[in-house]
Amino acid sequence: MPTITSTEWMVILAGAAAIAWVNWYFFVAGRTTPMSVVATMAAPVTITVDGGYSPQQVRVKAGAPVRLVFDRRDSGSCSDEVVFPDFGIRKFLPTGQRTTIELTPPKAGRYEFTCGMSMLRGAIIAED
Numbered sequence: 850m851p852t853i854t855s856t857e858w859m860v861i862l863a864g865a866a867a868i869a870w871v872n873w874y875f876f877v878a879g880r881t882t883p884m885s886v887v888a889t890m891a892a893p894v895t896i897t898v899d900g901g902y903s904p905q906q907v908r909v910k911a912g913a914p915v916r917l918v919f920d921r922r923d924s925g926s927c928s929d930e931v932v933f934p935d936f937g938i939r940k941f942l943p944t945g946q947r948t949t950i951e952l953t954p955p956k957a958g959r960y961e962f963t964c965g966m967s968m969l970r971g972a973i974i975a976e977d
């Protein structure tokens with residue numbers, strides 16, 4: 850019957866701690882940041898661009914014009930542009946500036962927006 854040495858216990862505990870951290874990161878930490886906010890023309894939503902979009906989802910009213918403000922913080926070339934394929938919108942986002950985009954979702958549904966290479970993703974959810 851082999852016995853477990855203290856070194857082996859250290860490895861086992863470190864592994865268990867790593868698994869616990871990963872679970873916490875994905876299932877607990879993610880819930881504390883708002884995933885979805887509501888935007889209107891009068892109350893535009895600011896979307897922070899910093900290696901991704903935050904919030905990633907914006908809820909809007911179908912058929913009503915909406916204003917989104919992209920606040921670009923990072924300077925990586927990936928997030929240089931934001932694209933709304935359903936609306937034919939492609940806009941350059943200068944670092945350190947706020948760029949306003951106005952659009953009107955024609956009907957209820959999910960409309961994605963991405964970076965110029967479709968790597969970063971977000972969406973507006975239009976509801977009746």
Ligand SMILES: [Cu+2]
Pocket residue numbers: 926927928964965966967968969
């Ligand atoms: Cu990109």
